[in-house]
Amino acid sequence: MGNKRYEIVEGGGITTPKGFKAGGLHCGLKKTDRHDLGVIVCDVPATAAAVYTTNLFQAAPLQVTREALGVDGILRAVIVNSGNANACTGAQGDADAQAMQANAAEALGVSKNQVAVASTGVIGELLKMDRVNSGIEKLPAKLRADIQGSDDFCQAILTTDLVKKVSCVSLTANGRQITIAGAAKGSGMIHPNMATMLGFVTTDALIGAPLLQEVLREVTNVSFNMITVDGDTSTNDMLVAMASGLAENDELTRSHPDFEAFVDGLRHVCEELAKAIARDGEGATKLIETTVIGANSDDAAQAIAKTIIGSSLVKSAVFGADANWGRIIAAIGRAGQPVNVGTVDIRLGDIVVLEQSRPIPFDEEIALEYLKGDTVGINVNLNMGNGQATAWGCDLTYDYVRINAAYRT
């Protein structure tokens, strides 16, 4: 990203950009007493954009959100529940998602068409709407404009996640301070093209909905779409962005002098959330960052990086701190992309293990020490062209199996 034209806001959250409040509470969808219902509200009509899962089976709330955004690209609020995905729930599921939207709109005093809905959790079970509805009634009293509101919301969207995921940056446009923040949940079913993740971006930038949509998609392709936990994609993934415009900058366009700074800041927020999702993958003990350079194209580099990061054998080896580069080269070789089989370099962090496709002796003790760290870099140079990409994932552990062997019970 070269010279950074944005600042990281330590301690910031989705309520940091001007105009946003958030909150969360426990309404009874989760068996624990953790929050399971959350809301973000904008004081003013926010321009909005969203990207959705590519899975053919899309959950009811996605359709409701899509329709809301389709009206005029404006949102006032997004209501989210965890503990139940409201997916594969038929006509009743559609009605329940619509009721969530209508009831949240009424409780918050905004137009129904300006409320987005998101759900995450078990597939194929009907929502306990009595609990959702009584939760929605109590939500307005929980709204806060400070960081506690952001925290409560972040907790409300977690399922098997362990850690709240939030990121915040600021930058200057026309001498005005713009803030961009994001919150996300992930865990299992995390794979390129969205996966079981929900993401929420708030900003006080002034930007039109169509351009926000374009930028959101571009940034998603190099952030959320470059992570994988287990290769599965879900029925419920959604990333929603809302821009309040209260920073009062001149409206952002592609020719605005600070447009690139805005994109860089948004990319930073989305990359941080994507990496946090990968690091907090089900059962994960470490983040794996795979960078492929020297490919024929960025697309080829993306496909190869994703294949490496998605390999169960590579992921298991990293869990075991085993410098098994043979599995990395086997993954490169099955990615379906052009590769010169004689010119591949592989480094684990800075440790060269393969050069021009030939094994290089390395100190196993040093490699073991490196692989035991909490972030492992797999760096590949195909020495063919200028294509490059980075993908993120996590190790495959006993706990992944434990968590997913008994998710419903």
Place this chain on the structure above:
Amino acid sequence: MGNKRYEIVEGGGITTPKGFKAGGLHCGLKKTDRHDLGVIVCDVPATAAAVYTTNLFQAAPLQVTREALGVDGILRAVIVNSGNANACTGAQGDADAQAMQANAAEALGVSKNQVAVASTGVIGELLKMDRVNSGIEKLPAKLRADIQGSDDFCQAILTTDLVKKVSCVSLTANGRQITIAGAAKGSGMIHPNMATMLGFVTTDALIGAPLLQEVLREVTNVSFNMITVDGDTSTNDMLVAMASGLAENDELTRSHPDFEAFVDGLRHVCEELAKAIARDGEGATKLIETTVIGANSDDAAQAIAKTIIGSSLVKSAVFGADANWGRIIAAIGRAGQPVNVGTVDIRLGDIVVLEQSRPIPFDEEIALEYLKGDTVGINVNLNMGNGQATAWGCDLTYDYVRINAAYRT
């Protein structure tokens, strides 16, 4: 397969077809005292065929075998080691594979060009050729035409496999008995398009090499290419078939009245070996058999069946005996194939869990009992067309992670 035109030969092995001897011994490539060097020899020049991994990085022995078969489609022997894949070993690896071929030819008294070579094990380390060579010298004394020869060979090709894999059938052509047998090793890196598997088929049928090649490829596509353990494919996969012709049938052609019986028998052998590989996947506790019917095409059904069987979430759920059909429908939805999202039926064995894409209440206790069995069927009907396919895989377990976290050590 309709009426079976072949008989299963209980207790048969790769030495059962006329003309074949086999053997195995421990030469020192494995750290345990298990066999790690094996050979199959044909008393006469056998017509032969082979299919290979699609991985771009192909191990040295594959090139040697390809060249041997390219000469005239005739083999007299195949020499195999386990414990070391001789992959990514550069020019020295090529020389070592050629030396294995030449030394085996000399020890067995056959032409070098009629010896195939296969290796399986760790990638990127040079073979200890002194051990291989002294093993090859001792192999002729270990050759046996009885089932012990087949058993010794089967043990010699195992890596992390637990169980020897063998299958044998017989049929009649022109009043002559034809026998077809196969042996295989699998375990990790098992995925459609070969994967880390070695397979060896022997038969006494009289069949030309070009037709044997065609049939072997067709049968591979519906057997070995329909299994997955972990989505990884290896650098070393190879399936070699040798036909001695000693059954003295009229040479098989596509118009031979018993040609289909031969294909069915070969398919049975390959399917049994494929299922045995899936069931014995690293850490597996059960076989998963996924059948997709009602697809737009067989290709679409194949892709969907493979996506289901390859889903880490589905595999974990089966390990935990959790009837989590939401993960099955999520896998169907991301397979990249045409699916009518409103007409999907899913059964676990005979237990209907989804009909016309709507959840059907089922008895969780009965489902739990079924999922605890050693074979789990996932049956999908898309209700769209006549395309169908079956794929095999295994559950994802703690032991998969344990085995692969420390493979090299």
